[in-house]
Amino acid sequence: MNKKFPFIDSALRTIEIERSALAELPERIGPEFEQACRIMLDCSGRVAVTGMGKSGHIGNKIAATLSSTGTPAFYVHPAEAAHGDIGMITGADVVLAISNSGATAEIIALLPMLGRRGIPLIAMTGEAGSELARSATVNLDASVREEACPLGLAPTSSTTAALVLGDALAMSLLEARGFSIDDFGHLHPGGDLATRRRLLVKVKDVMHPGGEIPWVRAGTSLTEALREISAGGFGLTTITGADKRVTGVFTDGDLRRAIDAGRDIARTRVDEVMSKNFVHIDENALAAEAARIMQEARVYVLIVTGADGEPSGIVKMHDLLQANVV
Secondary structure (H helix, E strand, C coil), X not given: CCCCCCHHHHHHHHHHHHHHHHHHXXXXXXXXXXXXXHHHHHCCCCEXXXXXXXXXXXXXXXXXXXXXXXXXXXXXXXHHHCCCHHHHCCCCCEEEEEECXXXXXXXXXXXXXXXXXXXXXXXXXXXXXXXXXXXXXXXXXXXXXXXXXXXXXXXXXXXXXXXXXXXXXXXXXXHHHCCCHHHHHHCCCCCCHHHHHHHHCEHHHHCEEHHXXXXXXXXXXXHHHHHHHHHHCCCEEEEECCCCCEEEEEEHHHHHHHHHCCCCCCCCEHHHHCECCCCEEECCCEHHHHHHHHHHHCCCEEEEECCCCCEEEEEEHHHHHHCCCC
16 A cells, blocks of 8 residues: 555546536437436326446435425336336326436346336436437436546546536426425424524414514603513504504613604604614514514514414513524
8 A cells, every 4th residue: 555645636636527517418408308307297196216336326316306395206226117116107207317327237127118108218328329328218418537536447526517417407406396494394304493483483483472562652652662662571562553554663772772863752743753664574474584684684583474464472582592493
């Protein structure tokens, strides 16, 4: 063993080769990619991903990514498929087969069975003229100029390109389906408690209901408004007009600014010094989003609004901390 071997140089060479391979990948994202996405999007069953050896490991990861982002998928080993596991694949499914050479014997052996059953086949190969590519409904070009392996044998650049192409498929489908943070949260119940709560808990789950919102009428003196703030315990009060719609809020900060400006508390009306443009959040927003807004606006309380835009509740940073979403 060479103790003076230039490990860093070797690592940088590997990264550069794989980076170059990925840099060429965008040029191949065209009509074939769109066709593959539409086939998977229109599939009423699942995406069966298959691949042999290192391509199989990549296929397993792609199947997992698809499943966790709204596209039901599973991995099937091609050798086991030839011995009965192909029964896992139904006529409603789509097959995504990964083979750099496009000539992997175990996958080629499956082609007649898939053809007889009319199952759409998406190939991901490095050889456009290969048997797999020619037999596929659509072939995705995952070719690379060279492997990072100095022997040119171990799949390295080719598996990296296949993995990235698989991620591109999954993310395109995620966006096309309108897959949301809520959807993601429901598919990931096994994460740590804090992560699950950030993904699932909504503002309406932790807010104080509308009946607890402090309020005074426009024209009320600052003295009376301060009594309402103290009684409410939220550090603010809302101000309503004659039609009972909220026209602004008055906070502890507004009080300090009024005093600094020399206002006479006994003679000043609350609507003269209230904040007309107050920070609020929709009741169906994630509680974690409320925390982000509070941090950015440097406030500790938010008015919560319902579908009609009217206040439906109020939430404090303390509520978010208790709910473990911060």
